[in-house]
Amino acid sequence: MQPGYLIDSYRHEFETKIKSADSKNVILEQTYFYPNSGGQLNDLGTIEAEDRETYNVVFVCKKDGNISHEVDKEGLKEGTKIKCRIDWKRRHLLMRYHTASHILSQFLFKETGALITGNQLDLDKSRIDFSLENFDRDLMMSFESKVNEFLSKNTEVKTYFLPREKAMELPTISKLAKGLSEDIKEIRIVEIKNFDMTACGGTHVKNTSEIGKIKITKLDNKGGDRRRIYFVLI
Numbered sequence: 001m002q003p004g005y006l007i008d009s010y011r012h013e014f015e016t017k018i019k020s021a022d023s024k025n026v027i028l029e030q031t032y033f034y035p036n037s038g039g040q041l042n043d044l045g046t047i048e049a050e051d052r053e054t055y056n057v058v059f060v061c062k063k064d065g066n067i068s069h070e071v072d073k074e075g076l077k078e079g080t081k082i083k084c085r086i087d088w089k090r091r092h093l094l095m096r097y098h099t100a101s102h103i104l105s106q107f108l109f110k111e112t113g114a115l116i117t118g119n120q121l122d123l124d125k126s127r128i129d130f131s132l133e134n135f136d137r138d139l140m141m142s143f144e145s146k147v148n149e150f151l152s153k154n155t156e157v158k159t160y161f162l163p164r165e166k167a168m169e170l171p172t173i174s175k176l177a178k179g180l181s182e183d184i185k186e187i188r189i190v191e192i193k194n195f196d197m198t199a200c201g202g203t204h205v206k207n208t209s210e211i212g213k214i215k216i217t218k219l220d221n222k223g224g225d226r227r228r229i230y231f232v233l234i
Ligand SMILES: [Zn+2]
Pocket: 098, 099, 102, 190, 200, 201, 202, 203, 204
């Protein structure tokens, strides 16, 4: 079963059961909490047990093939029915940053051939790492208005799964420098209509109109061909 956040990234309240509990770490039968991964911060929120006791979710990560939720106190037991609430303001902000970083990455790739080597999304800024020989700062800064013009077009963003062989045929898949693990048979595609298709397991908005505008705040030359671009949502 795919984790819930890959199927419906807008669901921020759900009911499920505790599958297993180990001290303050619990695994749920289904979860919409996003785990800290792929440069995107984990969700926060609460778990309310049948007896109305509420536990704060302080960290979420992938562990041994499961998604582990760390809560602030012990007491949750296997089999307990629970109500979960995700801090939606935080999650939606990360979805907006995440989708904006796809768009900026695609401009970088399309116009310079840069390969994306990493991403880090924070709540107050985002950065993209990429490799590129010729670092033309004016060209980099020009992507700000290009991204903003694109964002203003209210473009649809879709996610779906494709068999590995089909996904590998997509021209824009190759901008990820690291490539995809061989054992992943079903690749999750994030498609920004008529603009970009890429493999990604994060959470994204459904329409670019939710993002607003970006501002490029800093360009870093990390030596060799390693570059970094920072932006904020405004
Ligand atoms: Zn993504």
